[in-house]
Amino acid sequence: MKGLPVLSLLLWVCAVYFVGIYLFVGGFLLVRLEVNRTSTCGDVLQPGEEPGDFCRARPRFRRAVLLIIDALKIDFARFDPNNTAPRPYENKLPVLEETVSFRPSHSRLYPFRADPPTTTMQRIKGFTTGSLPTFVDVGNNFASSAILEDNLIHQFGQVGKRVVFMGDDTWENLFPKRFHRSLPFPSFNVKDLHTVDNGILQHLYTTMVGDDWDVLVAHFLGVDHCGHRFGPDHPAMADKLTQMDGVIRSVMDRLQNDTLLVVMGDHGMTDTGDHGGESQKETDAAIFLYSPSPLFPAPPSQSEPDVVPQTDLVPTLALLLGVPIPYSNVGQVLLPLFPSHGQTKDVVGGLSQLEALWINAKQVIRSVRSCLAPLVNARLHIFMFSNCVYLTSSHVTFLFLKVNRFLETYSGMAKDIPPESLSQLKDEFSRLSSEYLTTVREGRSPSPQLAASLQAYLTSVRDTCRATWARFNPLKMAAGLAILAFACLMCFILSELSLALIRENGSGLKVPVLVALTAGVCVAAGQLLTQGYVELAWCLAAAALSSELLFLWRASQSRTNAVAKNESKSPKCTSWLTPRHLLVPPLLVPILRCASLLSDSYVIAEGRAVTFLVFSLALYIPIHLNWDGLLLPPIHDPLKAAGLLPSAALPPSTVRKESSTLLACLGLLVGSLYLSLSFHGCREEQGSCQPSPFLSPLSRLQDTQLKNLHYILSVCSLGLWTYLLRRCLRHYGNLNSSSGTVFTARWILPLLSVCLGLHWAVSSTPEDSFRNLAELISLAQLALPRVAFFLLGLGLLLIWLDPLTVFVKTRAAATTRGPSLPPPRYRASTGISPQAELHHLIPQIYQRMRRSLEDGEPSGGGEVDNRPAVEAYGLGTVYSAPLLLFCGLLGIGLLLLHPEGMALSFLLLLLEMGALLHIHASSTTLSGLHGTYTGGFYVPWTPVVLWSLAATQFFHATGHLPTFPSIQWGAAFVGFPDGHTGTLLPASLVTLNTFASHILFAVGCPLLLFWPLVCEIRGSRGGRGCGEEGEDAVMEMRLRENPQQFSSALLQLSTRYLFILGAQVFASVCAAAILRRHLMVWKVFAPKLMFEASGFVVSSVSLLIGVTLVLRVDVAVGRWFKRLIPDASR
Amino acid sequence: MWDHEIRAMASTHAIIAASVFMATVLPAVFVPGFSVYGTHLLWLYSASGAVTVVSVAVFWLLGITPPAKKHTLGYKLSRLLRSCLYFFLSCLFFHAVVVLYGAPLIEYALETFSLAVLLTSLTTLRCLCVLGPNVQAWIRVFSRHGAMSVWDTCLQITVACTVVGAWVGAFPIPLDWDRPWQVWPVSCSLGAMIGFLTGLVAAPAWIHYHRKQLTYKCK
Known part of the structure; x- marks a missing residue:
């Protein structure tokens, strides 16, 4: 070959x-380009005065404490006294409500809206630089790189403020060596609720009492980790929030009059405790501002903002603490904190609302003149404009200035805005800005007309930009x-x-x-x-x-x-692209599938849609066979002329057997399809959808009995997986020799599953139950998965090095020489009945060998008379056995990266694979493909389409979704509970987890070629097409006989598989290209494109691995034959 | 060839289509607040009832039903009983298939079963009328060389059209258009009914245009 x-x-x-x-x-x-420009003190100009040094003026607050409670959702912070039966996350932070109601001029609590993506690193970037980090940055979350843009921490350092940091070590990576003092704690062990928080608490109060700081940043992670581990609705969350309540109280007690306290969450969480997306539950965190000295000049009124955008923190903090606003900030000051015009005299050293706004505006407008202004992602604008909707008229001014700045700088960078509309907008801007400036100089408040015309200007800018700015x-x-x-x-x-x-x-x-x-x-x-x-x-x-x-x-x-x-x-040849050919179901189904990728509703319901299509195509197989009259044995009607139908190729008993196999497998397939629906996760767009209970890890379950039940189910399905694999290998006599593959199947496979079962048991034990065994448990949590990884690697390596599962017995030994292997032991070890044994023998192997080596070694043909000399066990499945084992091992390895409950889904995957293979084999036998096309091994479209759709189906049925929040980050910590240093390993673990079913189906794809040959034995097909009557089953040795057809069939199968995957990628690429201005493009189509594209990359690489393994086996078989010839001739 | 049969078939189909039409219009006159979407189940049962009654009557009158082998009353009764049993089993079968296709299992069970009843009365009932309670014959009919008369070919076409119609009817369900006909099982039953009506028109037409090519083995 x-x-x-x-x-x-x-x-x-x-x-x-x-x-x-x-x-x-x-x-x-x-990808967003960061701007390396920084603001300086000289940039900030007071309105109507000569340029002065802003930084020398006395700021309103000398010091600030920033308590960041990761994932502090607004729901956690609110207090409802009427709620008599609060859930674990409700009413646990009474301190906030008490302070707000008793000291309204000292404190405020607002919802604090983060911009997506709601991942911690992006959020820290967001509320220190004031810009909007993008979508593409998400991937960097594992090894956060330093922020190069202008940011608050940098500005604090420039002014000489000492910043002390403690908590989440992401900060240390983002701002290396920027802190006066830094106490980072490891952040990535999601299961660890206490290390970071306790570490902070050890140092927080002592630091506060001392005088060695100006800005103190403390980032608590316990709430977020608790959400990831248990979800918000768990007693552990109540404990954690109560602890945070105590922390806030103690910090407030230690505050001095010149100190500002900000308690904030960086993002919220969903009901399952995850975050990353753009649903309101994830974006709405809480912000609480407090100072012992009066902070808010006016009592709470109607003009209070309903929601504070996260970027607004940056200019607010900067102005309150007297530092320049970072250069690339797009936020605006929080107006209630500043006295309105006329109240200025009451607050010494403070800035009035208008002054603050002016400084903010100046910062924003400064870069209008410079052509080297920030180049910002298209999405940033979209986010920004979506924010415009809830801005009141007093805010319009600032947006107006900001937008103008963007417009100008943007037109400098990208020439895609029509020049005439740009100049029109510019004229409008200069008119309005001069009007505004005169208003400010004269001390009047802006007139409603001005605000209205500003708003109109904004709308026209927005419309212009919407049309052109998606860059x-x-x-x-x-x-x-x-x-x-x-x-x-x-x-x-x-x-x-x-x-x-x-x-x-x-x-x-x-x-x-x-x-x-x-x-x-x-x-x-x-x-x-x-x-x-x-x-x-x-x-x-x-x-x-x-x-x-x-x-x-x-x-x-x-x-x-x-x-x-x-x-x-x-x-x-030429009629391939006519509608008649395209409308046959095997091609109609992929066409429908591709078409479905163009609609957001179908992408959202993709899991069910794909299952629907798989089911339809599977039902089509028996219907089609019946239509061709091949499903049932032909009725032997004496009246019917025998010439009407082609003379029955198969005896009726075989047909009946094959049909019942086909129907039984169809039943199995349909059953696993139906059951697989219960493992789906839920997208946020699907309103009334409950995620599968099997998706949450066992450690989250509180009911012990349910936990045990889930555990037993998982272990049973794991055991069944292992048993089925071994059973299949044994059935075809592949467990007899002593090669590496057999060793893997016999020992490594069971050991691996035992390891996995133990790992599940250990990881699901509640932390508190075995206090004295804690060390052992933590050791086991580290060691067991690593042992499993090692075993997996060893097994795969052994399969690769020694893939042959053939056991050779020389017949000569049985007759002349006694001491070869004693038959009873052999039988006992395999459990094959003598009748089956006969089938597994390849008696005339020698002739076959000679034929297959004709081109390679013609000299070997000397011993023609030395007839059946060698019997080989398992030669019939020499190609499929290693591949099957490879898939099985890989499946267990991938299962290790999933939540425990997914074992059931993986078992369904295996069953469905088997059912598909058997259906394919039976339908091949029934339709007599091998009989009609002489010696061809071609795999028709139907099974290939089914195979590739099943990969997508199980992508969903293993709890994955084509959205970024649904990525199972937990996979990165299997075996590495303490986090990672690099990005490569966690990224590959998460990739393996996400595309598990793609990998399994792609690696197993060549099985489609082998399985009809493997199953040939049951049909005992006459092999008419091959022209050799009355021979024994040769199964996969047929492939050896026709190396050229083998390679072409393998190539055809792989290219067909790649075609179907590629067509899906093409369809989702088309969707993204055509619908790039669609409302759902960033929510549905772009993530779908990313997942489809990466799925394709992973699938094609796995397919190449599978094909290479087959080629490797082929080489090994060739060597084996060569070795056998001298043996036999002796 | 078979001009007589084709004409009979066309008129039969016209009668059945008219009965579907009447089943839609008559309740609208007599039942207040009747609409195909609003009181969908009512429409569904009236339509399937009408189709059942009319098909049985017409096929019996035309004498297409295969003649009974014995003419005893007991045999005829048992045939009738078996037909009823097959009808019910076929309802269960369609229900199972629809559930496996992704219909909710417990929620909307009544709606799903009603759809199964409609599908049965559009497909299985015709098989019962044309072929009698003989599953072997049913399976035989749905193969390339299985049709033994014009009526068999007609059966193939109408059944295929109905099933494909119901299948296509499931497509709009996930779309977010919020239309009343996207509610389960309205689109599927409408699809099945439209497919059935198409089949009623298509079958005589197709047979008419292909009458030269059609050859049937004698029984």
């Missing part, structure tokens, strides 16, 4: 796909789309022409690759000459596109040649 051409063709196809995805994503998602790179997007479309077409043609390509021995690939290289280099050189630098994306695009076009051209050439040569075949 020619492995290299297959592998290189597949690699090339994958590479082309990757280039397309890379280009499109590069044009669609833009995509349309050229790159179009190139990516074109490359992907051609790649799909190429994949399709490859799958049709696989045999021809294998025949010409891969030379079809050389020219496209060469052309691709030349094109890439040419473009690079051209860019270097004209622009002076090389943009990699365009070189790749040129390379991919040219090679694709060349391939397609050659394919069409060869087709016209073929048509010219063979006129009879032409209609079959």
